[in-house]
Amino acid sequence: MNLNDIHRGVHTAKPRKRLGRGIGSGQGKTAGRGHKGQWSHNGVSFSPVFQGGTQPLVRRIPKRGFTNSWAKIVVVVNLDDLEKNFKAGDHVTPESLGTAHLVGGIFDQVKILGDGELKKKLKISAHKFSKTASEKIAAAGGEAIVLPGPKPVVKVKRSDKKKK
Numbered sequence: 001m002n003l004n005d006i007h008r009g010v011h012t013a014k015p016r017k018r019l020g021r022g023i024g025s026g027q028g029k030t031a032g033r034g035h036k037g038q039w040s041h042n043g044v045s046f047s048p049v050f051q052g053g054t055q056p057l058v059r060r061i062p063k064r065g066f067t068n069s070w071a072k073i074v075v076v077v078n079l080d081d082l083e084k085n086f087k088a089g090d091h092v093t094p095e096s097l098g099t100a101h102l103v104g105g106i107f108d109q110v111k112i113l114g115d116g117e118l119k120k121k122l123k124i125s126a127h128k129f130s131k132t133a134s135e136k137i138a139a140a141g142g143e144a145i146v147l148p149g150p151k152p153v154v155k156v157k158r159s160d161k162k163k164k
Contacts, residue, residue, distance in 0.1 A: 072108040074128070079136055080116020088120040094147075109149060118142070 019031035033040040049056055077097060085100045086092055094110045097103045103110060112124060114132030121141040129137070129144050137144045 073106065074109045074111050075103045075107040076111045076113050077102050078113050078115035079118040079133055082122060083116060083118055083120060086122055090122055092122055092124040
């Protein structure tokens with residue numbers, strides 16, 4: 001074996017196929033497109049969802065209900081979860097709830113519900129509190145701080161331009 005035999009048969013830059021250049025090229029006449037039909041013509045295009053003439057899956061599945069894409073995603077946390085995961089005197093925020101793995105994913109607001117007993121004095125910051133939750137937090141000597149949510153859009157009346 002010689003050093004010049006190592007790369008024999010290895011082609012790094014493969015030349016492009018020259019279609020429709022005569023019968024001797026092996027890709028002459030129909031240029032590898034076959035005979036007749038849509039695929040043989042220039043500018044063929046299908047919709048990406050086309051399924052060969054059968055009824056598309058998107059039209060076969062029944063449509064029911066309504067999805068409100070503007071609804072706020074509210075995650076709820078019960079007081080007994082806070083009792084288990086936080087020490088007395090802690091400040092509970094949406095960030096600290098995430099580090100304690102009580103909330104996760106994408107959400108807009110955090111609501112504290114009054115399920116369970118709270119015996120520790122906690123300073124809890126959330127967007128919403130149920131009535132029983134705020135009563136139990138106050139009874140334990142804690143504080144419920146309501147976080148501001150997104151500000152509502154205020155419609156401003158445009159004044160008409162003065163006519164000259």
